[in-house]
Amino acid sequence: MDRDNDPAAIGGASNEEEEEDELELESEPALTQAEREKRKERLRDRMKVAVARVVENEVTARTDFRVEVSPVVVSALAELTSKYAESLARDLESFAHHAGRKTVNVEDVLLAARRNPDVKAVLSDQAKALTGQQQPKKRKRPGLKALPGD
Amino acid sequence: MQAEAPTFRPDVLHELFKLVWEETAKEVEEAEGAPGEETPAAADISKKKRNTTANAHALRLSCELLRLLIAEAVGRAALVAEAEGQDCIEGSHLERILPQLLLDF
Numbered sequence: 742m743d744r745d746n747d748p749a750a751i752g753g754a755s756n757e758e759e760e761e762d763e764l765e766l767e768s769e770p771a772l773t774q775a776e777r778e779k780r781k782e783r784l785r786d787r788m789k790v791a792v793a794r795v796v797e798n799e800v801t802a803r804t805d806f807r808v809e810v811s812p813v814v815v816s817a818l819a820e821l822t823s824k825y826a827e828s829l830a831r832d833l834e835s836f837a838h839h840a841g842r843k844t845v846n847v848e849d850v851l852l853a854a855r856r857n858p859d860v861k862a863v864l865s866d867q868a869k870a871l872t873g874q875q876q877p878k879k880r881k882r883p884g885l886k887a888l889p890g891d
Numbered sequence: 892m893q894a895e896a897p898t899f900r901p902d903v904l905h906e907l908f909k910l911v912w913e914e915t916a917k918e919v920e921e922a923e924g925a926p927g928e929e930t931p932a933a934a935d936i937s938k939k940k941r942n943t944t945a946n947a948h949a950l951r952l953s954c955e956l957l958r959l960l961i962a963e964a965v966g967r968a969a970l971v972a973e974a975e976g977q978d979c980i981e982g983s984h985l986e987r988i989l990p991q992l993l994l995d996f
Contacts, residue, residue: 781910787903794897795958799965808969809979817985822957830911834943845945850952857995860959867955871948
């Protein structure tokens with residue numbers, strides 16, 4: 742899993758760089774197409790590291806049947822995640838605008854997950870944990886283990 | 892939260908979202924047919940006003956949604972690999988589960 746960027750490196754070194762990105766983006770909203778693509782490319786690389794870690798975690802969590810994941814699959818999943826995130830961004834924007842808002846909030850994300858009740862349930866639990874301090878009983882759910890069709 | 896389970900970073904996701912939203916804002920601007928060429932300064936101000944943002948909770952939740960997508964993909968692909976008696980998830984396994992996965996998310 743460490744064949745692309747070492748996951749351990751993300752905590753320390755990349756932090757600074759990221760803040761720099763943020764500042765640039767804030768101060769200079771008019772980016773050229775090329776700059777934007779370059780930036781996206783870098784974000785995709787970041788996402789890939791995160792995907793690799795999630796995959797690793799998922800595989801090691803399995804106790805019944807040990808599997809490995811081929812690097813091609815990790816790359817494909819990273820690509821999928823980036824594409825999905827971009828389409829998610831457009832959805833969320835549409836939802837927020839439809840509600841007359843310019844800020845995406847938790848409800849928009851829940852709406853984005855409307856097609857899968859199980860995913861939605863997990864996310865609502867998380868949303869409650871995030872927003873409502875008045876119900877501290879539900880902290881988190883470690884993960885989604887079963888979906889219909891499994 | 893999610894101390895032991897790795898997930899995506901909300902700030903990275905926010906950057907990506909903002910890039911997409913900038914693009915759509917630009918498209919909208921073009922579609923509306925901005926009368927002539929505005930001065931760059933004016934364009935910047937109007938764009939800043941219009942651009943969508945996201946709150947922190949929404950971003951965290953989006954990260955979780957992406958994590959679930961990947962976790963589910965790996966889980967389903969692992970089942971296919973297991974059914975074929977292989978101990979490594981290959982591209983073909985991913986191909987098998989991808990259509991249904993995309994319908995489910």
